Amino acid sequence: MTATPSTTSPAADRQTPSLLLRGLRKAFGDVAAVDGIDLDVARGECFGLLGPNGAGKTTTIEICEGLTEPDAGTVELLGFNWRSHAGELRQRIGIQLQETQFPDKLTVEETLRLFRSFYRRGIPVEESIRTAQLEEKRNARVGGLSGGQKQRLAMACALVGDPELLFLDEPTTGLDPQARRHLWDLVDQLKQAGRTIILTTHYMEEAERLCGRVAIMDHGHIIALGTPQQLIASVGGEHIVEFAVAGAGSSHARVDAALLAALPGVQSHRVDAGLHQLSVGELHTAVPRIFDALAHQGLHLSELRTHSASLEDVFVGLTGRTLRDE
Amino acid sequence: MSRLETSSLFQLTSMRFRLFLREPEAIFWTFIFPILLAVGLGIAFRNRPADVLQVGATTPQLTQALARDKGLSASTMDQAAGTHALATGAILLLAIETPTGVSYQFDDTNPDARNARLIADRAVQAAAGQQPSVLVENQLVHETGARYIDFVVPGLLGMNLMGSAMWGLGFSIVEARQKKLLKRLVASPMPRWQYLASFLLSRLVMLVIEVAAFLGFARLVFGVPFRGSLAQLALLCVLTSLAFSALGLLVSSRAKTMEAASGLMNLTMLPMWILSGVFFSASRFPAVVQPFVRALPLTAAIDALRGNMLQGLSLPQMTAKVGILSAWLVVAFAVSLRIFRWR
Numbered sequence: 001m002t003a004t005p006s007t008t009s010p011a012a013d014r015q016t017p018s019l020l021l022r023g024l025r026k027a028f029g030d031v032a033a034v035d036g037i038d039l040d041v042a043r044g045e046c047f048g049l050l051g052p053n054g055a056g057k058t059t060t061i062e063i064c065e066g067l068t069e070p071d072a073g074t075v076e077l078l079g080f081n082w083r084s085h086a087g088e089l090r091q092r093i094g095i096q097l098q099e100t101q102f103p104d105k106l107t108v109e110e111t112l113r114l115f116r117s118f119y120r121r122g123i124p125v126e127e128s129i130r131t132a133q134l135e136e137k138r139n140a141r142v143g144g145l146s147g148g149q150k151q152r153l154a155m156a157c158a159l160v161g162d163p164e165l166l167f168l169d170e171p172t173t174g175l176d177p178q179a180r181r182h183l184w185d186l187v188d189q190l191k192q193a194g195r196t197i198i199l200t201t202h203y204m205e206e207a208e209r210l211c212g213r214v215a216i217m218d219h220g221h222i223i224a225l226g227t228p229q230q231l232i233a234s235v236g237g238e239h240i241v242e243f244a245v246a247g248a249g250s251s252h253a254r255v256d257a258a259l260l261a262a263l264p265g266v267q268s269h270r271v272d273a274g275l276h277q278l279s280v281g282e283l284h285t286a287v288p289r290i291f292d293a294l295a296h297q298g299l300h301l302s303e304l305r306t307h308s309a310s311l312e313d314v315f316v317g318l319t320g321r322t323l324r325d326e
Numbered sequence: 327m328s329r330l331e332t333s334s335l336f337q338l339t340s341m342r343f344r345l346f347l348r349e350p351e352a353i354f355w356t357f358i359f360p361i362l363l364a365v366g367l368g369i370a371f372r373n374r375p376a377d378v379l380q381v382g383a384t385t386p387q388l389t390q391a392l393a394r395d396k397g398l399s400a401s402t403m404d405q406a407a408g409t410h411a412l413a414t415g416a417i418l419l420l421a422i423e424t425p426t427g428v429s430y431q432f433d434d435t436n437p438d439a440r441n442a443r444l445i446a447d448r449a450v451q452a453a454a455g456q457q458p459s460v461l462v463e464n465q466l467v468h469e470t471g472a473r474y475i476d477f478v479v480p481g482l483l484g485m486n487l488m489g490s491a492m493w494g495l496g497f498s499i500v501e502a503r504q505k506k507l508l509k510r511l512v513a514s515p516m517p518r519w520q521y522l523a524s525f526l527l528s529r530l531v532m533l534v535i536e537v538a539a540f541l542g543f544a545r546l547v548f549g550v551p552f553r554g555s556l557a558q559l560a561l562l563c564v565l566t567s568l569a570f571s572a573l574g575l576l577v578s579s580r581a582k583t584m585e586a587a588s589g590l591m592n593l594t595m596l597p598m599w600i601l602s603g604v605f606f607s608a609s610r611f612p613a614v615v616q617p618f619v620r621a622l623p624l625t626a627a628i629d630a631l632r633g634n635m636l637q638g639l640s641l642p643q644m645t646a647k648v649g650i651l652s653a654w655l656v657v658a659f660a661v662s663l664r665i666f667r668w669r
Contacts, residue, residue: 067513090515097513101505105348114341117334118516
């Protein structure tokens with residue numbers, strides 16, 4: 001991978017954030033898709049915008065990419081703004097859009113050669129093919145590629161200009177688990193090469209796996225911002241215990257929620273459709289206490305699950321909804 | 327990599343060629359179909375030699391007299407058989423020898439039968455020794471350039487230039503928009519004018535092949551005349567193609583789906599197929615609609631192509647038509663650039 005370009009422009013100063021958003025707003029008709037967003041992304045960061053469909057992630061990223069005009073607010077990329085330096089910015093950022101279909105009848109190499117020709121400088125086409133691991137498909141028509149290969153081609157098209165800042169909009173949506181992991185490895189490589197990456201996703205495990213920092217979006221707002229660890233810690237515990245008691249319906253009303261929440265090691269309690277969720281610090285001490293408390297109340301478990309707290313739990317804790325039930 | 331390889335205009339134009347050449351249907355409609363159409367029409371409207379008319383006579387002498395005229399084919403039959411042959415259309419006229427002279431039996435509402443009557447009478451009178459009182463001479467005219475195929479070839483050429491330009495541009499653009507490729511391209515540093523220019527460049531190259539194949543065929547097989555300057559004919563083809571490319575751009579500048587684009591495309595082209603005089607002269611339409619018909623780009627294109635090929639007119643003699651085409655080109659291009667939806 002070629003090194004980050006040296007340029008005489010003061011905007012290339014390492015101190016300038018890669019992305020700076022202030023008071024960003026965009027409405028479509030009556031719907032406020034983006035409703036007042038402030039954000040800083042430093043150089044070399046891999047930053048994730050996480051949220052359910054319709055949260056405003058794509059609108060936000062498309063405003064950053066200069067494809068959508070915001071109603072209000074400031075957008076600065078690499079110290080430039082779209083109004084005065086659109087041409088310069090287009091040369092220096094790489095973009096992967098949701099659901100671009102490249103012409104079926106072009107080959108992988110022809111497609112990349114086309115995109116390479118748009119950039120004044122960049123990496124050789126061969127290198128982009130290698131990076132995206134499409135060597136075997138170099139002469140294959142785009143129409144014959146699998147979903148994962150098409151996504152990697154889209155990624156390669158975003159890379160041929162050797163961008164300082166890379167935008168990936170839902171790079172793994174619709175891919176099978178294996179293709180997804182393959183793409184994650186590719187993003188890892190790009191991170192190691194020191195590129196700044198901004199990606200959107202509605203898969204929490206993707207954000208946790210790839211991103212140094214994450215902003216969780218809902219209804220056009222950023223409702224949480226930090227490293228995945230910080231956000232998960234904000235839930236209050238590292239583990240989540242979920243249980244239901246036998247004799248559903250009226251019986252769950254008999255569970256004394258205050259008593260459970262007061263147990264040592266239990267940070268919070270919530271109940272959703274008969275399923276109780278407790279966030280706890282240590283499983284091995286908290287679970288026996290929970291069993292005892294339930295036994296005291298004369299209740300029998302019908303279901304018990306535990307998992308490590310994830311960004312999903314952060315989202316649930318903040319909104320009361322799960323990421324995927326939109 | 328060579329300089330050309332790294333030029334985005336070259337790459338965009340190559341993409342257009344590749345996509346076109348890898349689409350067998352497009353090749354058929356652009357190159358083969360117009361030739362097939364010309365063949366079909368050429369066969370259907372071929373000029374036949376002057377018909378020989380079938381007649382009958384009741385005596386061998388009379389038959390001999392009639393057969394002496396090249397316009398008639400005569401056979402001898404009795405009156406009953408002759409009447410039957412008349413009724414079934416096997417002969418057009420029956421000449422019956424009577425004591426006083428000759429009697430003709432024929433249907434005077436049938437133009438061919440009336441012709442047969444005239445020729446037969448001439449033959450009978452000549453056999454009887456009648457001399458023409460005025461000396462006449464026939465000059466036969468079978469001029470190329472006045473046949474239907476000569477008329478229809480410039481019409482088909484105009485129609486084909488319209489179709490390939492409009493579909494070629496319109497469909498590709500709307501497809502790219504629908505598949506979000508257009509959006510991806512404008513998200514790259516690609517100069518937008520080059521995207522549109524690549525269509526025009528590839529169109530011009532294709533035009534050479536398309537026009538040369540079609541007109542070459544028309545020349546070799548039908549002997550269609552080229553009375554005007556070939557350079558000006560080429561210029562007319564380029565102007566026509568550009569005008570319809572601009573119109574295709576206009577039609578596709580907003581449409582988001584292929585269905586919407588197809589509808590708009592047909593809505594634009596159908597009136598011109600009918601009104602612009604591809605298959606018959608546009609002057610057959612009533613005088614009220616003539617100003618509208620004349621203002622259509624296809625009418626102007628076809629009239630100018632016919633003017634060049636059939637009448638040998640030069641461009642300065644056809645300023646009105648060239649002006650109409652240029653106006654369509656400029657206005658459609660300007661409007662579509664203004665309203666074009668890049669995403």
